[in-house]
Amino acid sequence: MNHLPDALYTPEQVRELDRRAIEAHGIPGRVLMARAGRSAWRLLRRRFPGARRLMVLCGGGNNGGDGYVMARLAADAGFAVELCAFADPAGLSGDARTAADEALARITPMDFSPERLDSADLVVDALLGTGLDRPVAGAMAEAIDAVNARPCPVVAVDVPSGLNARTGQVMGVAMRAALTPTFIGLKQGLFTGDAADCVGEVVFDDLQVPYAVHDAMPPSARLLPREALSAALPRRPRTAHKGDFGHVLVIGGDHGMGGAVRIAGEAAARCGAGLTSVATRPAHVAALLSARPELMVRGVEAAGDLATPLARADVLALGPGLGQAEWGRALFEAVRDGDRPMVVDADGLNWLAQSPARRDDWVLTPHPGEAARLLDSDVADINYDRFAAVTAIARQYGGVAVLKGAGTLISDGRDCRVCTEGNPGMASGGMGDALTGLIAGFRAQGFDALTAACLGVQVHARAADRAAVDGERGLLAGDLLDMLRGVVNP
Structure with missing residues (x-):
C-alpha cells in the first residue's frame, strides 16, 4: 500500500469528524x-490512464453523492459515462x-444491466457507504x-460496497475493488478480515480539513x-x-511435533535473543541439536524436569507442539x-481455554479458532468483529492478545x-510457531509485552513478504526464518 497515516477510526467517529469540519x-x-469526488476522480485518472468508458453506480446518501460528482467530472472531461442510479x-x-x-443535467441515467459492463473500461462503486449494518440484498x-x-x-469510493467499515466483514456480498480512495479519516474495517480481498490499494485524502x-x-486503532522497525531496532552497542x-525457553514438542519447537526456538534466536533453550520430549533432542546446534535442548518426561531450565530463563514460549x-x-x-513472562500459542491456548487464568505479563497469540475457544464462542462470531474479539481476549485474560489472520490485530x-503486511502464503504449518518465538525473543530483549507483540507481528509479516518474492503458494515457515536476520537489522 501507499504511505498512510496510522490513525484508524470507526465509521461513527469519521461521521463525527465530518460534522466537526x-x-x-x-x-x-x-x-x-x-473535494472527495474530485480527489477520487484525479486518482482514477492517475491509476487508470487508459480508461475512457466508465460505468458509475450510485446509491443514496453522501456516498452516492460522491459518485455523482465523479460522473459529472468524467462527462466534463469527455469520457463516455454510463450512470446507473440504484436510489x-x-x-x-x-x-x-x-x-x-x-450530474443529471449532463448525463441521462440508465438501468443497470450486466451486459453493459462488457463495454466499460472501469466501474466506479458509489453504492453503499460506511453506514452499512445489514447484508446487501436485492x-x-x-x-x-x-x-x-x-x-x-473497480474504484470504490470511500469503502467497497458491502464491506463493513467498522469490522472488515463482508455483509453478504461485497465489491472487489482495485482501488479505494477514502476520506477524512481511515476506517478501521478497511484493514482487517475480509477487507484484504475487497479494498485493493487504499489511498487517503483528508480533504484539507484542519488538524x-x-x-x-x-x-479506535x-x-x-x-x-x-528502524526506530525500535537500532544498531547494537559495540560492547x-x-x-x-x-x-x-521454548516449551512444547510432544511426540511427532518436535519441528514446532525447533521453528519457535530458531525464530527467537534469529530476532536477537541472547540465549535460547528448548524443553521437549527426549526423543527430539538429538534431531534438534543436529538441525540447530545453537539451541540448548533439554529432554523432559515430566513437569518436574522443567525446574532447571526454568531457573535460567527470562521469558517462556509455551505451546508449540505441546499437544x-x-x-x-x-x-x-x-x-x-x-513468575516468568510468557508467550502462549497453539495447544497452550487450548489448555488455557479449559483452565482459564489471568496474567498481566503474557502475550496470547490465537488464530480465530483458538480465539473462539478462549471466548467460549465460535469462529463466525470472532470473524464478525475481530476488533471486539481481540479486545475481549485481552480484557478477560490480561496481558496482550494477538488475533492472527489477514490484518493481524494486537491489543492490550x-x-x-x-x-x-504479510501475505496468503503464511497460511501454512509452522508460521504460528515462528511468531511465538519472535515475540518471546523480543520480550527477552527487554521490550514490554505490547511492543514485543507488535515487533514480532511486523517482523514475521515482513519476513514472509520477502520470502514470497518467488511466489506465495508453497511458502514454508523455514523460508521465513531465512529472511529474519535481514528484517531485524533494518
Whole structure:
C-alpha cells in the first residue's frame, strides 16, 4: 500500500469528524463532497490512464453523492459515462441531491444491466457507504456479483460496497475493488478480515480539513507504521554481549511435533535473543541439536524436569507442539502461574481455554479458532468483529492478545494495533510457531509485552513478504526464518 497515516477510526467517529469540519470549522458539506469526488476522480485518472468508458453506480446518501460528482467530472472531461442510479435521485436530499442534479443535467441515467459492463473500461462503486449494518440484498447484491464476475477494475469510493467499515466483514456480498480512495479519516474495517480481498490499494485524502478537527478524537486503532522497525531496532552497542539480550525457553514438542519447537526456538534466536533453550520430549533432542546446534535442548518426561531450565530463563514460549495429551497438560500447569513472562500459542491456548487464568505479563497469540475457544464462542462470531474479539481476549485474560489472520490485530485491552503486511502464503504449518518465538525473543530483549507483540507481528509479516518474492503458494515457515536476520537489522 501507499504511505498512510496510522490513525484508524470507526465509521461513527469519521461521521463525527465530518460534522466537526462542517459545524466547528465552517467547511460546507457540499465543499467536502466536491473535494472527495474530485480527489477520487484525479486518482482514477492517475491509476487508470487508459480508461475512457466508465460505468458509475450510485446509491443514496453522501456516498452516492460522491459518485455523482465523479460522473459529472468524467462527462466534463469527455469520457463516455454510463450512470446507473440504484436510489431514486429525486429522493436524495441536501448535498447529495445537489450533486445528483448537477450530474443529471449532463448525463441521462440508465438501468443497470450486466451486459453493459462488457463495454466499460472501469466501474466506479458509489453504492453503499460506511453506514452499512445489514447484508446487501436485492438489485445491489446482483449488481455487485455481476461486477465481481468480470475483469473490469473497480474504484470504490470511500469503502467497497458491502464491506463493513467498522469490522472488515463482508455483509453478504461485497465489491472487489482495485482501488479505494477514502476520506477524512481511515476506517478501521478497511484493514482487517475480509477487507484484504475487497479494498485493493487504499489511498487517503483528508480533504484539507484542519488538524484541529481530529483533536480530542482518539483513534479506535492504529496501523503499525512501516518505519517502526528502524526506530525500535537500532544498531547494537559495540560492547554488547549475549547476557544483554535475554534467555528464551521454548516449551512444547510432544511426540511427532518436535519441528514446532525447533521453528519457535530458531525464530527467537534469529530476532536477537541472547540465549535460547528448548524443553521437549527426549526423543527430539538429538534431531534438534543436529538441525540447530545453537539451541540448548533439554529432554523432559515430566513437569518436574522443567525446574532447571526454568531457573535460567527470562521469558517462556509455551505451546508449540505441546499437544493435548497428559504430558502437555502437566507442562502447561507447571508454568501457567509462574513468575516468568510468557508467550502462549497453539495447544497452550487450548489448555488455557479449559483452565482459564489471568496474567498481566503474557502475550496470547490465537488464530480465530483458538480465539473462539478462549471466548467460549465460535469462529463466525470472532470473524464478525475481530476488533471486539481481540479486545475481549485481552480484557478477560490480561496481558496482550494477538488475533492472527489477514490484518493481524494486537491489543492490550485499551490500545489496538493493526498489521497490514504479510501475505496468503503464511497460511501454512509452522508460521504460528515462528511468531511465538519472535515475540518471546523480543520480550527477552527487554521490550514490554505490547511492543514485543507488535515487533514480532511486523517482523514475521515482513519476513514472509520477502520470502514470497518467488511466489506465495508453497511458502514454508523455514523460508521465513531465512529472511529474519535481514528484517531485524533494518
